[in-house]
Amino acid sequence: MRADSRLARLGLWLRAHQGQIRALQWLVVAIYLVLLILPALLPLPPAQASLLDSLNGIAQMLFWGLWWPGVILSVLLFGRLWCGLLCPEGMLSEWASQCGRGRRAPDWLRWPGWPLLAFVLTTVYGQLLSVYQYPRPALLILGGSTVAAMAVGYAYARNKRIWCRYLCPVSGVFGLLARLAPLHYAVDRAAWDAPPSRKVIAINCAPLIDIRRMDSASQCHQCGRCAGQRDAVQWAWRQPGQEIITLRPEQTRGWEVALLLYGLIGTAGGAFLWSSSTLLLQAKQGLAGWLIEHEQALWLLDDTAPWWLLTHYPQLNDSFSWLDGALILAYIALAALALGSWAWAWLAAAARLLQHDWRARQRQLAYCLTPLAGLTLLLGLSLTSFSQLRGLGLALNWRGWLQGGLLLAGLLWSLQLAWAQLAGLPRRRRALLLYAPAPIGIALVWLGLLFGA
Ligand code: SF4
Structure with missing residues (x-):
């Protein structure tokens, strides 16, 4: 090579x-x-x-x-x-x-559930603090x-x-x-297996990848240490999302799909949504009123928990009560369950239409939601960026266009990946119709968050 x-x-x-x-x-x-x-x-x-x-x-x-x-x-x-x-x-x-x-x-x-558990725990803890x-x-x-x-x-x-x-x-x-990215280290297996033309120097792949068999950018840190190894590895372009279009059943991982649906879409979505939820505000006011009226469990309204347990900055008039903390936890958990299960159900319906043994197909289709999940994560983080810029007095009239454009791009890209992944299968159009409510429902929730619809 x-x-x-x-x-x-x-x-x-x-x-x-x-x-x-x-x-x-x-x-x-x-x-x-x-x-x-x-x-x-x-x-x-x-x-x-x-x-x-x-x-x-x-x-x-x-x-x-x-x-x-x-x-x-x-x-x-x-x-x-x-x-x-x-x-x-x-x-x-x-x-x-x-x-x-x-x-x-x-x-x-090496338990494969750690990335999901660690992501959920740090996201939720971050919100509470x-x-x-x-x-x-x-x-x-x-x-x-x-x-x-x-x-x-x-x-x-x-x-x-x-x-x-x-x-x-x-x-x-x-x-x-990273599965979506247009950059990856491509491995030519035949060149790797061929007798080397010069002395092979051992390399240290820090994230422990079997480079000879590497067919995904998912775990590769793109450090470049293996570039040119055995004249078989090179940094290369590929079509964005190509890895997901050509994903084989054995390349899918259940825990990764759970992270995508219930972590990235569900938990992160709930974490970005709760602070602007009128439903949560009404629930809090209603519950607090009920507790005071009935003189029950008034300690729930106490807001003196330490800062490492719940937000506690009385000098800035910003402290969470135990009730706030409990409601935030409940809201994020319900949002994660609702968003993740919504997607899961439509993916299952589309996969069942396509084949009897549908679970592997469901996992394959789930990866097609990655663009929407990634771009909504970016949108959620950008809410902080925009509010900081607004605090500096910048007008940002273009903000809605950018956010709407990113959301639409994520939705269309997720639909396009599924369409391409299903190429050649019978009942492809009907399967796409059953798949589509998954990304459309998620996008509508985000539309509500961004534009108050
Ligand atoms: S680029 Fe770095 S992380 Fe990726 S396979 Fe090569 S050595 Fe490993």
Whole structure:
């Protein structure tokens, strides 16, 4: 395989410049630690202060307004390049594993449900602590995750990223979104198996991929270390979403589908929806009124829980009561169940129409919802970015067009992937009609959130 494209040559360049990449990673680690730790040590700015008036506000803008939406967008565009080249947590975990115990990763750690569980727990916990607004919750959640990543790196394997492969709360989400990306490391199996024309130098694939058999960008961190290996691996373009169109039943994973439906679409959707829900507000007012009137369980209205359990900033008039916390939990759980099960039911109906043994087909079709799930995640994170920009006095008249356009793009892309995936099957049109309510229903919920319809 000749490196006959610019991209392939860039892959070889990355392989040859791992030292510089490592230096860049240390720089990102330094910026990350400053933005994470310093604001948590400083007093909170007053409620009316501009975001640009304090390190707190600047860190908040960089982390939640720029960094996270930027990372999600980068995974959709470039695959997990972020993980391989810039992620401070992955880098620190691999660094810790260089000088660690090097033990074999135990079976419990390889449980495939961790990405779903970790994503749901961190998302919900973040909402209870108002992680987008305050620095101490950010330090606790992001910093805690980094410390855990280093501890796992220190304990297990040598020069690897066990944390990223099995435990990172966003690794499963990134793995899903990377399947859509137009960039991947393509492996020519025949060239790999052929006798090498020159000495083969062993490489270290930190996320433990069997490169010879790699046929998905899902787990690849796009670090470039294997570019040109045995003249069989090169960085290459592909049609966006091609991996999902050609997905085979044995390439689907039940836990990954559960993460997509009940985590990315359901839990993340509920987490973005609750703060603007009039239903939740009415439920809270009704319940609080009932408790006061009947003098029952008045402790539920107490808002003195510590900040690491529930949002507690009385000086800014922003504290959650136990009732607030319970209702937020209930709302997110119900939204996750409703959105996930809505999609699951329509996918099942479409799959049953196509074949008797329908479960594998249902999983294949579920992956077609990835564009809508990814773009709604981006939309949800951008709500914070836009509210920050509005707080700086920017008009943002184009905001609705951008958000509506992204939502429509996610919906159409999800429909197109399913149509392409079903090519050649009998009853294709009817199956698409049964599949379509899944993405359309999710898009309508988001339309309501974005435009108050
Ligand atoms: S397969 Fe492994 S070594 Fe190759 S680019 Fe992906 S993460 Fe890096």
